[in-house]
Amino acid sequence: MSMDQIILGNIFTLDRKVEAICVKDGIIKYVGSKRVAHKLIDENTEILDFGDNFIYPGFMEGHAHGLPAGNIMGFSIDLMDGKTLEDYVEITRKYVEEHPGRKFYVGNNWLFDNQKPTASMLDEISRDIPIALTTQDGHSIWLNTAAMEHFGIDEKLLETYSTNEVHVDEEGKLTGYLSEEPAIAINSKIVKSDEELRESLLIWQEYAFSQGITAAFDAHVAYFGYPSIKAYADLSKAGKLKLRSYAVRTVKDTDDVLKLAELASEFNNEYFKITGIKIFIDGVVEAHTAWLLDEYCDQPGYFGVKSFDDYDKLVEFTKLANEHNMNVHCHTVGDGAVKFALDALSEAQIATGNMDQRNAFAHLQIVTPEDIKRMAEYNIIPVVPPLWTPKEESQYKLELAYLGSDRAENCYPIKSFIDEGAKITFHSDYPVSSILSIPQSIYAAVKRKHTFSPCESRNLKESIGVMDALKAITINTAYQFGQEDRLGSLEIGKVANMVVYDTDFLNDDIEKIPDAKLISTIVDGEVVYKNI
Template sequence: MRIESLISLSVALLISASTSAYAQNSRANPATDFALINGQIHTMDEAGTVAEAIAIEGDEIVYVGDAAGLGNVIGLGTEVIDLEGKMVLPGFVEGHMHPTAGALIMRGVDLQVDSIGGILERVRTYAEENPDLPIIHGYGVRLHLWEDGYGTKEMLDEIDSERPIYLWGVDGHQAWVNSRALEIAGIDENTPETVPGFSYFRRNEDGTPAGWIVEIPAQLQVLSKLIDLNLEYTEAGVREWLPRFAAAGITTAHDYGIQGLGMEEGFQMMTDLAEAGDLPIRVQGNFYWNDPDIDPIPLVESMREQFNAEHVSARGLKINMDGGDDAYSALYTEPYSDNPDADPAPIIPYDILNETVLRADAAGINVVCHCFGDAAVRAVLDAIEMAIEQNPRRDRRNVISHALLVHPDDIARFAELGVTWDSTGAWMSRDPSLASISVSRLGEERIQRYGPMKAIAEAGGNVSLGSDWPAAGYISEYRPLVAIRTAIMRQLPGRDEVPPLGGEEARVSVDLAIRANTINAAYGMGRDHEVGSLEVGKKADLVVLSENLYDIDPSTIHEVDVLYTMMGGKLTYDSAAD
């Protein structure tokens, strides 16, 4: 299906000028650019309106309703798109992504396989096929493959000891390197830990680095010595991935932190892409804060003033509270099942968290948070509650992301405090990583409460889907249709024989899953007045799908094709052009 036929005068005259009762039409303009007709247009508005036609002028929706009402808004210059009964949704809004960091990480060879031998074979083949590369780069090493210990530098030295090897873990928060990489970076037994207790080098008994790096500060300490993490390097990766986002139907992304480049430099790069017409998604970013010695409020305020355009903006404060369960760095209200003595500290001490959230809220700054464990979730909810009690009333759009485990006592607090719960559907399954690492760390009872999307929604909370791409527990996945499918089924595609995580009662409706990746995610960003639903006056962001998600077996939703994507009234992806 191509969008290339111009409407003829005879066809225009056949369209009635009458407007149906349910049509939304605030203006009559014969210069409308596009009219989409004969579709199943699920607007995702509050009433759940399903229309058959939509008209677009410039970057704005000017009509939503039935075909008869189009007579008031189209003319000879209008391009008419016959949807042939296809489904239209608002462009997907990603509630949590890292477009720039992903472009840094997702380089080289894809290592998302389920065996250590398979990883080593892929690295070996890649190294042999690319003898002139100065660095052997890969991504997606799955963490559940090691029952005891981690990959060592010696394992990679056998593949190549002359060139550095740098392999990103699938979570984006760990890396596996060879001896040459450590040597070039100057890391040895005398090197102090980058951020003690949080970001460090796993070591042998004699103190020498073993070849495994934990968390981004230490990872970048090494990687920055191996390659020039400059603007050109990052932009090349961003340009490679942006078309893939558009092809997946994504039109807006909530960037939870720019890494690799300086944050100002990263926002400026995205701004330059937008001004050149090369940015097919709207990007709303945050100041990335994981250092309690830095006061982030003045920095957020400065960035908000500097980057405040429609397509690229810096608006909030991203707080890193804890790590993950694999490294015993997630914060839980109850001890780890397999290591009760583990006592991780919050990345941001609680007193500093409370004081900073209070000041941020007073300045009108919303916070988003990486909160993996239920104790981290509770701490941020407490801080937000304190800010609500002490500061004047305002339109708050705070978000707690991941929140894979939420204490039952805190489920209702999301609605009570107006906090959006954001997570990725692609993690809401009993994948091999969760079935090995997380079950061991937390025990079966807590695992069955993992990803409480349905419970929070039923308690009145706003639930949002965000991929956290490129980070993952098992599979790095940016496509909303995969997240929507997995959130509904609580099973990953291809693993339907595995019982649904939390049982069938944890499954959510198709409608809730779609809303979580459209209007609900837009609400969490504070952009629901602009995007997330197809309504008059909103931006013309939409995606056309080959099947109606409401009418098919939900287990096949990930197989549905994105036919084309439009952002701001401009076509950003057309499947027929591939």
């Protein structure tokens, strides 16, 4: 039996270095020397010789939002270049003028300013056509009056939500600025055509491959409602989805969990799998909505927003997910959110006896030492963001004001999880992070800073080594996905997913890593991206 491909180069399988890999039908059939590999091929075998470059197992993203990312790239107003509310208004105005005739305008990637956004600012662009601008972290949205009317946003929301979620002016009138659940719910109501959703996914896939990502986690697969799931299913059925995609959906009640299990049974396949449910336990520090154990420094007696605090329901959801072979993925930023979620999930896991449910907590900005230890004990996967660890000027100012210097300095533990025996994975939360970069993530995990914007290192005692970083984006992420027997390392019988760089991550100087150049991305033995 001849091989489809032979791949040559400086290959790091994760356990050892070899010269060659042979592939048949997308599966690795041999790992070892060139001498033996050449005996397994014939004139029909494709030779992929990468010379002195370095080959690694395909890298994987532990928590991102690929569909919105692709939609932003192809169909949305990108506010990334702005710095003030006035900038965002001007960028939006220019986009509307250049794209006349639309019935709805959406934008993304604005950051917090010292001012508070108001509908009237966007009404200067259009009072009649809805405009909705989402923050870079996805936790807040800014609407003009037409969008507020379109979504039925009125004072009745204040019967359910606080003014930290539904913001008001000095007279108590709604400003058009929403955070957390009411903001997130609006995005799922913005109607996208099936064609636009599919195209957005293909844009995301192409971008992911260009960044060395061969598999990714969609942290809220129904971001634009259930049609988002159909878009994944349609592309995978048509053979166009090659980025292995693992997904969760935010749920609120038992019916949501059962519906998701039903969809998983219907749609799961090799390239798209619904793996579990997601729970937003709290918000984010910069929006003043992370759930803390100790009060906010600037607002005595305030501990943040408890986006989900029904303990019994979380226990029930975890047990129900287990019954349907699914896991629970929790958004946990503050230490209050981590403790609450950990209490509930540990009770459920004890009840089911399943300590291998692959439950995970993402973000983990503030975690007590006791809960770091407990997460490892209960085998709950820490999905951590190396790119968020530095002291970035605008963000760190808010953290100092809200958290105080001690909490702000000690954010984002990583090494402590490893020391307790946990399997950490990395995430960018892209497009919440402004970039998706494996080299920068590795560098940030080691140096607790990055090189693409001015910043200082933070909490260096949580620095880890390059090998631990590589495991976090390969075999550990495969474990998170329940795919460690098929992905995450280069072994016989595993899927032939690889990435090729010009850099030896393990032996080159750490300062070279941020500039590492991706040469190729290989999926199922075939080159899906080539840096020409």
